[in-house]
Amino acid sequence: MNALLEAQGLSLRFGRVRALDDVAIAIWPGEVLAVVGESGSGKSTLLRVLSGQQRPEAGIIRFDGTDIHEAGEAALRRLSRTDWGFVHQNPRDGLRMAISAGGNIGERLMSNGARHYGDIRAQAKDWLARVEIDPARIDELPRNFSGGMQQRLQIARTLVTRPRLVFMDEPTGGLDVSVQAKLLDMLRALARDLSLAIIIVTHDIAAARLLAHRIVVMRHGQVVEEGLTDRVLDDPQHPYTQLLVSSVLAA
Amino acid sequence: MSYSLATEGLGKSFTLHLQNATAIPVLEGVDLSVAAGECVALSGPSGAGKSTLMRCLYGNYGAERGRILLRHRGEMLDLASAPARVVIEARRETIGYVSQFLRVIPRVSSLAIVAEPLIARGVAPAEAEARAASLLTRLNMAPRLHALPPATFSGGEQQRVNLARGFAAEYPVLLLDEPTASLDAANREIVITLIAEAKGRGAAIIGIFHDTEVRDRVADRLFTVLPIADAA
Amino acid sequence: MEAGYNFAYLDEATKRMIRRAILKAVAIPGHQIPFGAREMPLPYGWGTGGIQVTASIIGPADTLKVIDQGADDTTNAISIRRFFARVADVATTERTEDASIIQTRHRIPEAPLREDQILVYQVPMPEPLFRLEPRIAETKRMHALADYGLMHTKLYEDIARLGRIGTAYNYPVMVNERYLMSPSPIPAFDNPKMDRMPALQLFGAGREKRIYAVPPYTPVRSLDFEDHPFRAIRAPHACTLCNSTASYLDEVVTDDQGGRVYVCSDTDFCRTEQERAA
Numbered sequence: 216m217n218a219l220l221e222a223q224g225l226s227l228r229f230g231r232v233r234a235l236d237d238v239a240i241a242i243w244p245g246e247v248l249a250v251v252g253e254s255g256s257g258k259s260t261l262l263r264v265l266s267g268q269q270r271p272e273a274g275i276i277r278f279d280g281t282d283i284h285e286a287g288e289a290a291l292r293r294l295s296r297t298d299w300g301f302v303h304q305n306p307r308d309g310l311r312m313a314i315s316a317g318g319n320i321g322e323r324l325m326s327n328g329a330r331h332y333g334d335i336r337a338q339a340k341d342w343l344a345r346v347e348i349d350p351a352r353i354d355e356l357p358r359n360f361s362g363g364m365q366q367r368l369q370i371a372r373t374l375v376t377r378p379r380l381v382f383m384d385e386p387t388g389g390l391d392v393s394v395q396a397k398l399l400d401m402l403r404a405l406a407r408d409l410s411l412a413i414i415i416v417t418h419d420i421a422a423a424r425l426l427a428h429r430i431v432v433m434r435h436g437q438v439v440e441e442g443l444t445d446r447v448l449d450d451p452q453h454p455y456t457q458l459l460v461s462s463v464l465a466a
Numbered sequence: 467m468s469y470s471l472a473t474e475g476l477g478k479s480f481t482l483h484l485q486n487a488t489a490i491p492v493l494e495g496v497d498l499s500v501a502a503g504e505c506v507a508l509s510g511p512s513g514a515g516k517s518t519l520m521r522c523l524y525g526n527y528g529a530e531r532g533r534i535l536l537r538h539r540g541e542m543l544d545l546a547s548a549p550a551r552v553v554i555e556a557r558r559e560t561i562g563y564v565s566q567f568l569r570v571i572p573r574v575s576s577l578a579i580v581a582e583p584l585i586a587r588g589v590a591p592a593e594a595e596a597r598a599a600s601l602l603t604r605l606n607m608a609p610r611l612h613a614l615p616p617a618t619f620s621g622g623e624q625q626r627v628n629l630a631r632g633f634a635a636e637y638p639v640l641l642l643d644e645p646t647a648s649l650d651a652a653n654r655e656i657v658i659t660l661i662a663e664a665k666g667r668g669a670a671i672i673g674i675f676h677d678t679e680v681r682d683r684v685a686d687r688l689f690t691v692l693p694i695a696d697a698a
Numbered sequence: 699m700e701a702g703y704n705f706a707y708l709d710e711a712t713k714r715m716i717r718r719a720i721l722k723a724v725a726i727p728g729h730q731i732p733f734g735a736r737e738m739p740l741p742y743g744w745g746t747g748g749i750q751v752t753a754s755i756i757g758p759a760d761t762l763k764v765i766d767q768g769a770d771d772t773t774n775a776i777s778i779r780r781f782f783a784r785v786a787d788v789a790t791t792e793r794t795e796d797a798s799i800i801q802t803r804h805r806i807p808e809a810p811l812r813e814d815q816i817l818v819y820q821v822p823m824p825e826p827l828f829r830l831e832p833r834i835a836e837t838k839r840m841h842a843l844a845d846y847g848l849m850h851t852k853l854y855e856d857i858a859r860l861g862r863i864g865t866a867y868n869y870p871v872m873v874n875e876r877y878l879m880s881p882s883p884i885p886a887f888d889n890p891k892m893d894r895m896p897a898l899q900l901f902g903a904g905r906e907k908r909i910y911a912v913p914p915y916t917p918v919r920s921l922d923f924e925d926h927p928f929r930a931i932r933a934p935h936a937c938t939l940c941n942s943t944a945s946y947l948d949e950v951v952t953d954d955q956g957g958r959v960y961v962c963s964d965t966d967f968c969r970t971e972q973e974r975a976a
Contacts, residue, residue: 450528
């Protein structure tokens, strides 16, 4: 089996700050990979670079064996609305707030050529139910939804076209703890049922333990440790990982 | 003789970087092997590293030296050096681990926790849940508890959920860390039966049994783990 | 011809620049081409884009017709027609079939156009996505990548809210199955006339400084859904003057008691129909 997404030698500087310093990373189909580290460790930059939103100064990113920047922006954009999904920390960045819940879910389908209103609507209802939003609310605007619902709507909107790889940037970041648990559980079930590969950036070690098969620990733009989630968290090797794990309350 | 699981020169120490990089050696030169249908009980004084050895065998702790050979998909796989996704595959198909404490997942029902390893191996959800329910019932978990997340359960109830999860998937290799620690006599008997059944279908079992009566009834032999200072 | 002005008001260099933009627009049907729009002797919103396009293509042998909402006798139509009569000394007409260039605001004539005719549209807002995506750079990227899911999302929202696509004017079209285009605020009723029209269609937006085009016989498709197909809607009446049941009608209020009549918006078509009946 080959890696779904594979990156090597990624480097990117912001002025004198090395946001990425020779980073290599790979994710296999159906695998959930957590990227952890504190703010400024480069983890969010890594996500933007891996998802093609920002070009690295050096290094290569291959999806399905093909350099994602080789075929041009049109191909990359097609990739990001078909095989890829991106879930933002703030649902407002990933949703169209002036468009109904159904329209938000339907947009990706329509961007991929769906032209049957009834089918689009049926799929939107199905996905609302899957993310535990009452399908009767299909015509409501996202602003009427709670933060947790908005985040679930964003996930539905992203997953409706069955991407193979989903990038998630702190998806539980702005939510109450009780709401986080529900969302994490949902993500866990969706990842398993759809065999999604997910790269999730988080500083929440407990979320990483719950969701991820594998963990990458970043610091100062470098990957300092990676491996099986429970091994990295229970038997951390790098001094920074030991500090990170020991700083968490009952992860 | 062919083994289901064997270690060769397994060594493990912990380096505590936050405490001036203090190195604590725990395991040294461990050569352990378990055949199909055999149950080996780890013995030795408390703090000797029995749990550390178990965790190394499951890949939860990284092995520092030596090899951990697991018969997986008909070949011997070195868990000590295998990439993470291969370890995950081995855990899905070949090696199971019942820890002392259940890691509770918010909102997930006991039934789903038990059925999950079966579903991960490709068993249809309905069948997986039926098998999970029957195992939970066998461990005296009333059906009304099956739908509840075990967060509010007693220690004994949580351990039975954990045991059901470990036994449901019928792994060829099963690691049991104090499986009867918080169980009453009746449930202890059931666990002893489950272990015997597992051995009967050819599972290799490695266990830590605090309860010597249980140990003597299930173990075919003992493997002594001694603290490194004592062994030296 | 008015002394002191170059033929058709614009200087030759400007005309060349605009013709180059037109050629480019014809080469890429439906794609908006920026051009250096000049100040014209009338305010934005009165057809400055259309006039510059007309001025750049008109020759002494042309016959010009100008309509505003289908009518030849409205202020805007008359003043533009007079303008070209004065600065280019060209023949003008109200008859669609006699015109070689027809400049229009918000309508397409009812009579089918021919290969030897050019239809010039006055366009207030050339960007079909502007209400949906305020960032111009982003709309350009969407056109470049033919990423038009958002436009369909708007139509989806219409159906979800109103039970049908509520857009009656400026109904978005796909040109040559490649570029999403604003047809200018013509009624959706006129959209089918754009499809494979034998005449060249040119669009000029003065304030927005854009020119685009639909070459003869180019496929123009109104966006829709399989289960909510595009429908050209007209008021369900016959014209009070000519009895036509096929033309696009204006509603005219006749008194203070709410009395109203429906008459053809295309005045030339209406007159022709009346002459034929008489």
